[in-house]
Amino acid sequence: MSTVYSKEKSGSDLKGGSNQKAGSDLRIEYQKFISRKMLFLLILILGIIGLAGYAATRGSADISVTDVYATILAKFFPGHFQTTWFSDTIVWGLRLHRILLAIVGGIGLAVAGAVMQGILKNPLASPFTLGISSAAGFGAALAIIMGAGFVGGEWLIIGNAFVFTLLASAAVYGLAKYKGITPETMILAGIAIMYLFQAMTSFLQYVGHAEQVQEVVFWMMGSLGRSSWEKVWMVTGVIAVCFPYLLLKSWDINAMGTGDETAKSLGVNVERTRVVSMMLVSLITAAVICFTGTIGFIGLVSPHITRMVIGGDHRFLLPASALVGAMLLLGADTLARTILAPVILPVGIMTAFLGVPFFVYLFMRRKKEFW
Amino acid sequence: MYKIQREGFDDRIWGIRMKIIFGFSLFLCIFYLLGQAYAYQDVSVPGDANGDKIVSADELSAAENDFKDGKISEQALESIRIIQSSYPRRINDSTGKEITFYKPVERIAVLTTEDYEVLRTLNSTDKVVAAGKYVVQSREQGCGDLYIDGKNLVNIGSPTSTVDWEALIKTKPDLVITYMSSPKQADLDQNLKDTNITVIRLDSGNISQYLDIVNKMGYLLDRTGEAETYSRFFEEKLGKYLDAASSISVSDRPKVYLEADFGGGQTYYTCGSGHAHNALLTAAGGNNVFSDLEGFKQVDPESVAMKNPDVILRYKYLKDSPGIDKDLSDTSALQALRDEMLGRAELNKTPAVANKKVYIFTWDCTKGGGRFFLGMGYLGKWLQPEIFKDYSPREAYQEYLDQFQRTKVDVVNKGVFVYPEA
Numbered sequence: 001m002s003t004v005y006s007k008e009k010s011g012s013d014l015k016g017g018s019n020q021k022a023g024s025d026l027r028i029e030y031q032k033f034i035s036r037k038m039l040f041l042l043i044l045i046l047g048i049i050g051l052a053g054y055a056a057t058r059g060s061a062d063i064s065v066t067d068v069y070a071t072i073l074a075k076f077f078p079g080h081f082q083t084t085w086f087s088d089t090i091v092w093g094l095r096l097h098r099i100l101l102a103i104v105g106g107i108g109l110a111v112a113g114a115v116m117q118g119i120l121k122n123p124l125a126s127p128f129t130l131g132i133s134s135a136a137g138f139g140a141a142l143a144i145i146m147g148a149g150f151v152g153g154e155w156l157i158i159g160n161a162f163v164f165t166l167l168a169s170a171a172v173y174g175l176a177k178y179k180g181i182t183p184e185t186m187i188l189a190g191i192a193i194m195y196l197f198q199a200m201t202s203f204l205q206y207v208g209h210a211e212q213v214q215e216v217v218f219w220m221m222g223s224l225g226r227s228s229w230e231k232v233w234m235v236t237g238v239i240a241v242c243f244p245y246l247l248l249k250s251w252d253i254n255a256m257g258t259g260d261e262t263a264k265s266l267g268v269n270v271e272r273t274r275v276v277s278m279m280l281v282s283l284i285t286a287a288v289i290c291f292t293g294t295i296g297f298i299g300l301v302s303p304h305i306t307r308m309v310i311g312g313d314h315r316f317l318l319p320a321s322a323l324v325g326a327m328l329l330l331g332a333d334t335l336a337r338t339i340l341a342p343v344i345l346p347v348g349i350m351t352a353f354l355g356v357p358f359f360v361y362l363f364m365r366r367k368k369e370f371w
Numbered sequence: 372m373y374k375i376q377r378e379g380f381d382d383r384i385w386g387i388r389m390k391i392i393f394g395f396s397l398f399l400c401i402f403y404l405l406g407q408a409y410a411y412q413d414v415s416v417p418g419d420a421n422g423d424k425i426v427s428a429d430e431l432s433a434a435e436n437d438f439k440d441g442k443i444s445e446q447a448l449e450s451i452r453i454i455q456s457s458y459p460r461r462i463n464d465s466t467g468k469e470i471t472f473y474k475p476v477e478r479i480a481v482l483t484t485e486d487y488e489v490l491r492t493l494n495s496t497d498k499v500v501a502a503g504k505y506v507v508q509s510r511e512q513g514c515g516d517l518y519i520d521g522k523n524l525v526n527i528g529s530p531t532s533t534v535d536w537e538a539l540i541k542t543k544p545d546l547v548i549t550y551m552s553s554p555k556q557a558d559l560d561q562n563l564k565d566t567n568i569t570v571i572r573l574d575s576g577n578i579s580q581y582l583d584i585v586n587k588m589g590y591l592l593d594r595t596g597e598a599e600t601y602s603r604f605f606e607e608k609l610g611k612y613l614d615a616a617s618s619i620s621v622s623d624r625p626k627v628y629l630e631a632d633f634g635g636g637q638t639y640y641t642c643g644s645g646h647a648h649n650a651l652l653t654a655a656g657g658n659n660v661f662s663d664l665e666g667f668k669q670v671d672p673e674s675v676a677m678k679n680p681d682v683i684l685r686y687k688y689l690k691d692s693p694g695i696d697k698d699l700s701d702t703s704a705l706q707a708l709r710d711e712m713l714g715r716a717e718l719n720k721t722p723a724v725a726n727k728k729v730y731i732f733t734w735d736c737t738k739g740g741g742r743f744f745l746g747m748g749y750l751g752k753w754l755q756p757e758i759f760k761d762y763s764p765r766e767a768y769q770e771y772l773d774q775f776q777r778t779k780v781d782v783v784n785k786g787v788f789v790y791p792e793a
Contacts, residue, residue, distance in 0.1 A: 085720075157635075205532075206532075214634075217635075218633050225639065225669065
């Protein structure tokens with residue numbers, strides 16, 4: 001974060017260097033500009049905390065709000081709060097890791113989308129339009145259909161999905177490298193890979209047993225119902241490792257937005273940034289969707305929603321999209337598991353129901369083009 | 372000069388065009404008439420002269436005259452006599468649709484294993500010309516030798532995923548038997564629209580319909596004797612236990628949570644009312660804790676804990692392991708599923724987990740006759756042990772297979788269907 005700040009400072013120095021008076025005016029305006037974005041981030045963080053706090057109290061088990069918080073706090077201050085075995089199991093064993101997976105999963109998918117849209121300069125780029133999710137689906141289908149009959153094979157499915165996701169991004173990179181890495185070739189390569197993996201999954205489903213096909217469908221259906229603490233830690237770990245680098249590179253991504261030539265003249269190693277960022281976001285996407293299945297939409301739309309509110313500066317766009325993604329996914333999942341309780345709706349339905357109207361609202365309100 | 376030439380040229384072109392149009396129309400007409408003739412041939416009922424598909428007394432005497440004049444064979448006359456005396460026959464399929472048969476069914480395509488078993492019970496497999504892939508590829512599809520007698524039938528695919536329509540039409544069946552809702556009616560209409568194939572949908576997986584289906588099909592295929600024998604066998608083997616279980620009031624039934632595990636790491640999917648598995652567990656004397664839900668739904672784990680089930684049933688499909696033909700001790704796969712269920716912290720305090728009343732049952736228990744003699748039997752032994760104490764699922768199933776299916780599959784000393792064994 002400190003590096004970002006120093007870059008920000010040098011940026012403002014650059015802008016305000018010529019005239020002292022105009023410079024200080026500009027600096028004040030810039031500060032205002034920045035503080036607006038900071039405020040947005042703050043609101044999002046508070047919103048997520050509030051939503052998580054609300055979500056933790058919702059569920060079929062009749063546990064009162066005070067009991068829920070006592071149970072949560074008892075973990076941190078043992079001896080000070082009374083809790084029961086039942087509420088401990090429900091809150092810690094069922095609700096909290098699901099809430100956290102929604103938050104980190106939303107962060108991961110939204111960051112992946114924001115970075116892909118940034119480095120490829122294309123508003124339609126997302127983990128799903130670039131073939132990454134269809135690769136995960138294929139990996140899972142392969143494990144399910146070819147490794148039929150295995151038990152406790154959940155990790156085999158997850159591992160396979162993960163490996164194929166990375167293979168897909170390597171293939172996208174390989175194809176693009178062969179033809180020279182421009183955003184267009186990368187997107188074309190991604191779309192080609194997506195079709196290939198979809199076809200291969202369809203083929204597997206064709207040869208597979210009806211019930212295996214059903215298992216593939218079930219796996220691919222986005223859901224947070226498979227969450228557990230260990231999965232939360234794994235996703236968090238991957239994001240914690242990858243996100244700082246992406247944040248460091250946000251200035252470079254900004255520069256790349258003005259065109260590869262301009263970015264190069266500013267000293268940005270365009271190809272390396274594009275490749276490394278692409279690899280990191282693939283890793284993040286893989287880590288998320290191998291546990292949740294296909295949750296589309298978040299990666300595509302969270303960056304757009306954020307861009308409409310605070311603009312396209314990736315130093316803010318990345319963390320803010322991450323938080324918007326977290327909020328969308330958490331909100332959708334909370335709604336999905338409470339609206340028709342005890343029935344749990346597939347979360348993908350809810351993300352679209354929640355996100356699309358909001359997206360359209362922002363879209364209609366915006367007078368000028370945002371992209 | 373140029374103009375005259377041009378007109379001549381235009382005339383020639385016009386002439387060629389007319390010839391093409393005329394030729395093409397003729398071609399179409401011939402094909403249309405051929406098609407009509409072919410279609411007519413298909414619907415036609417032997418001995419029916421006026422095209423109403425029904426052979427009247429007058430039409431029969433006309434046929435008798437034809438026979439005297441040597442125009443038709445004795446065999447043909449005999450079949451006309453049968454049609455005159457006992458057709459049309461009407462049956463309602465399981466969707467309630469009335470279906471009329473104007474002549475005896477000679478060629479059957481059966482898409483489901485359940486109905487293939489019904490046809491075997493009725494001693495009518497000689498009429499089957501095509502079957503679904505689970506019958507034709509019995510071993511490859513994880514059914515062991517259960518349907519091995521059908522291995523030479525034409526494979527018409529799977530009703531739930533892809534039906535091979537061309538193969539189906541090519542075998543020229545009079546009758547296609549399939550599930551209640553698959554393939555979709557629109558697909559059937561689309562693919563069979565120019566044929567005269569009759570389709571009936573049977574709900575043979577439903578215990579409340581099964582005997583009725585056997586009787587209806589017995590009537591249709593002139594196998595009422597076989598149908599009666601089966602009904603008596605069923606009543607004696609299993610029916611009396613089920614009757615006893617059905618008389619138990621809801622309050623005296625154990626509360627059951629049924630988890631249908633279709634894999635993909637998704638848990639807490641359950642079957643509400645209207646689902647075949649709900650019907651199974653209710654008929655076996657259980658009280659589904661989610662009977663207020665409709666169909667197949669994912670539920671909140673917390674709600675299962677709150678419902679406090681007395682018994683937990685987990686249905687799992689596993690293709691090869693375990694299943695028919697497996698060694699009796701080959702239970703590790705099912706054991707792992709049970710242990711996972713017993714280890715779920717949120718269910719720890721439910722009577723089901725506390726008393727270890729958690730049972731796993733597999734696909735083999737839910738298809739064909741296995742669904743009733745094995746599946747219902749085991750459910751009965753778990754849910755109403757008092758009533759079912761003399762019942763032996765494996766022995767009853769073996770008797771059914773030996774007596775009505777004429778297969779050489781050993782289900783007493785082999786095969787893993789449930790865990791733990793009741």
